[in-house]
Amino acid sequence: MLRKPTAQQTMLEMVTLDSLVPPDHLVRKIDAAVDFSFIQPLVEGLYCADNGRPALDPTLMFKALFLGYLFGIRSERHLVREIEVNVAYRWFLRLGLTDKVFDASTLSQNRGRRYNDSDVAQQIFDRVVEQAIGKGLVDGTVLYTDSTHLKANANKNRYDQRVIAKSRADYWDALDAAIDADRAAHGKKPLKPAAPREPDAKVTKVSRTDPDAGYMVRDGKPKGFFYLDHRTVDGRLGIITDTHVTPANVHDTIPYLGRLDRQRGRFGFDVGAVGLDAGYATTGIAKGLEDRGILGVTGYRRTTRPKPGMMARKEFTYDADCDTYRCPAGENLAYATTDRNGYRQYKSDPQVCRDCPLRDACTTNAKVQRTITRHIWSDVRDEVDGHRLTPWGKRICKRRKETVERSFADAKQLHGHRYARFRGLIGARTQCQLAAAAQKSAGFVNGMKAGNRLPAFCCLGAGHVQTFF
Template sequence: MLKDPSPQQFELEMVTLDELVPQNHLLRKIDATLDFSFIRDRVRHLYCADNGRPALDPVLLFKALFIGYLFGIRSERQLMREIQVNVAYRWFLGLRLTDKVPDASTISQNRRRRFTGSDIHQEIFDTVVEQAMKKRLVGGEVLYTDSTHLKANANKQRLVRQEATQSTLSYLDALDAAVEEDRQQHGKKPLTPRTSSSAAKVIKKVSTTDPESGYMVRDGKPTGFFYLDHRTVDGKHAIITDTHVTPATVHDSVPYLSRLDAQCQRFGLSPIGVGLDAGYFTAAICKGLEERGLYGVIGYRRPNKIKGYLPKRAFTYQAELNTYLCPEGQTLIYTTTDRKGYRHYRSDPEQCRHCPQLSACTRSRDQTKRLTRHVWSDAKERIDAHRLTPIGKKLYQRRKETVERSFADAKQLHGHRYARFRGLEKVREQCLLAAACQNLKKIALAMA
C-alpha cells in the first residue's frame, strides 16, 4: 500500500552541528591539522583597536576563502550560498545553524581594501609550509620546479601596442665579468659598459583590461593574455614550497635562481638535487646550479634544424685548442666573444668552397660556416650529462609525480585555469591561497 509521506520539514529535532558532519570529512582533518588563530594576530594591526563597528573575524574570512579554493568555488557570491546550506562548511567556520552568513561584499571589500598591500597571504602560505616541516613531510633534498599558465581576465582582442625596454636579467653582472675575462684571455679589447639607453627596445602587446598580464605566444600553448605561476614542489610528499607569479612574457628561467635562494633561506632548506623542465636548460641556470653545488637534472628538447643540414653536434669542440673540427676535418677558429656571452667560430671559405658537404653545412653567401659557443657551455654540458645517469633518470622520473601532478590537481580541482582577479598582486594572492590549500589537504590526508 502506497502512502503519502507525512510532512517532516517543521519538526523540532535536537541535534548538534558536530553530529551532522562525518568524522572522515576533509574539513575535519584540516581543522585538526592547523590552528588558524595565528591569522588574527598577523592582521591585528590592520584593524582599529577602539573605534568603529565590530569587524568580521579575519579567521572566519580566510577560512571561508579556503573553502572556496579547496572545493573549486570561484565565485564569492556562490561561496556564501554554499556556506548557507552546507553544515560541514558552517562547522568549519564556527557558525551555528541559525547564524547569519556574512555577505559576499564583506569578504570582497576586506580583500580589496584592508588586506591590499599586506603580506598576510604569503604569511599564511609560509606558516602552512612550516607546519608541514614540523610534521616531517618536507624532505628538502630534491626540489622540482615548473610553471603553468592562468588565463587572465582580459579579452585578447582589446590591446594596444607599446614600446618597452627589454627586461634585464639578474645574472648580467656575472655574465659581463665572464665575457670580459674571456675577451682578455683572447687578447680582445674590452666592451663598452652597458647603459640604460643601450637596452633593447621591443614592441609588446598590452591589454587595456589587465595591463599587468602578458601576451603569451608559445608552441603548443594558447595565445592571449596570461599569467605564469612558477611553482616549486618538494620531492618527498609533493608539498609546495614556493609559488611566484609573473606575466606570461617572462621566461621560466628568469626568476628561477632567485626564487630557489629565497625559499632555501626562508625555510632553511639544503637541497642536493633539482629536477627541471627543458625550458630551464640555459647556460645561466646550469652555471648557477653548479655554483650552488646542486645536482641538476634538466629535460631534453630536440633542437630545431633545417632538414638536410648538419646538426651542431656533428662538429667536435676541441677545448685545449678552443676550436671546432668539422666532419671533413677542417678547423673553425675563434674570432670574438660578444656581449651576450657567445664565442664565435668561423671556417676558412677557401677550404669550404671545395667541400663535398658544403650544401649540407651552410648557405652563407661567402661560403663560411659559423658556430657559436657560450662561455658557460662547459657547465651546460656537465648538467646535461646528469639526465643520462641512473640517478638522474630516477630523479627526473619523479618530476611528473610531484610538480606536474600538483598543477594538474590545481587546475582540475582548485580553479587554477583562470585568474579570478585582475592585476599581478591579486593573482599572486590567488596562487598563494590555492597552494596553501593544496598543502593543507596533503598534510591532512598524510596525517590521517
C-alpha cells in the same frame, strides 16, 4: 505498502553542530592538521585598535576563502551561499546553525582596501609550509618546479601595442662578469659599458581590460592574455613549497633562481637536487645551480634542425685543449670573439673553405665562412644534461609527473586553477597563494595518512643522489 511522506522540516530536533559533521569529513582532518591561530596576530597591524566599527574576524575570513579554494567554489558570492547551507563549512568556521553569515561584499572590500597592498597571503602560505616542515612532511632535499597558465579575465582581441621593459634574468650580472673575464683571457678588449647587451625594451600587446596580464605565444598552448603560476613542490610528498605569479610573456627561467634562493633562505632548505622540464634547460640555469652546489635534472631540449642538405652543428667537433672546432673536412675553426650574449664565435678560414668540396653543404655565407658559436657556460650545461641519463636522474625525471605535474592537474581539476578570478597581478598572486595553501593542507591529510611511506630523495655528497623507501 507505499506510504505518503510527511513534511519534517518544521519538527523540533535537539542536535549539535558537531554531530552533523561526519567524523571522516575533509574539513575535520584539515582542522586537526593545520593551526590557523597565527592569522589574527599576523594581520592585527592592518586594523585600527581603538576606532571604527567591529571588523569581521580575520581568521574566519581567511578560513572562508580557504574553503572556497579548497572545494573549487567559483566566486565569493557563491561561497557565502554555500556557507549558509553547509553545516561542515559552518563547523569549520566556528559558526552556529543560526549565526548570520557575513555578506560577500565584506570579502571584496577587505581585499581591495585592507589587503591589496600587503603580503599577507604570502605570509599565510609561508606559515603553512613551516607547519608542514614541523610535521616532517617536507624536507627540501629535492624540489620540482614548473609553471602553468591561468586565463586572464581579458579579451585577446582588445589590446594596444606598447613598448615595455624586458624582464631581466637573475643570472645576467654574473654572465656580464663572465663575458669580461673570457674576453680578457683571450686577449680581447672589454666591451663598452655604455652599449647594452641587448635591447632593454620590446613592443608587445597590452590588454585594455587587464594590463598586468601577458600575451602568451607558446607551442601547443592557447594564444591570449594569461598569467603564469610558477610552482615548486617538495619531492617527499608533493607538498607545495613556493608559488609565484608573473605575466604569461615572462619566460620560466627569469624568476627561477630567485625563487629557489628564497626557499633556501626562508625555510632553510638544504637542496641537493632539482627536477625541471625542458624549458629550464639553459646555460644560465645550469650555471646558477652549479654555483649553489645543486644537482639539476632537466628534460631533453631538441636543438634547432639545420636546413635540408646542410651540415648540422653536431658534425663539428670541439677540442677543449686547443679551444677550436674541427669541421668534417678536418680543418680548424679558430676562436674569433665573445659576443654580448656570452657566446664564443669560432670562424673558418675563407681561403680554405672556398675550395672545400663540402662548401655547399656547410655554408651559404657570402664570405664563404662558417661560424660556430659556443656559450661560455656550455661545459656546465653539458654536465647538467648528462644528469638526465644517470639512474638517479631517471628516477627524478619520472617523479616529476607524480609531484609538480600532478599538483597542477589537481589544482585545475579540483581547485578552480584554470582561470584568474581577479584582474591585476596582485589579485592573481593572492589567488594562487591561497589556492596553493588550501591544496597543500589537503596534502597534509594524505601525507599524514600515508605515514611518510612515500619515497624521499636524499643527497649524499656532491654528485650522488640516492632514493630511500
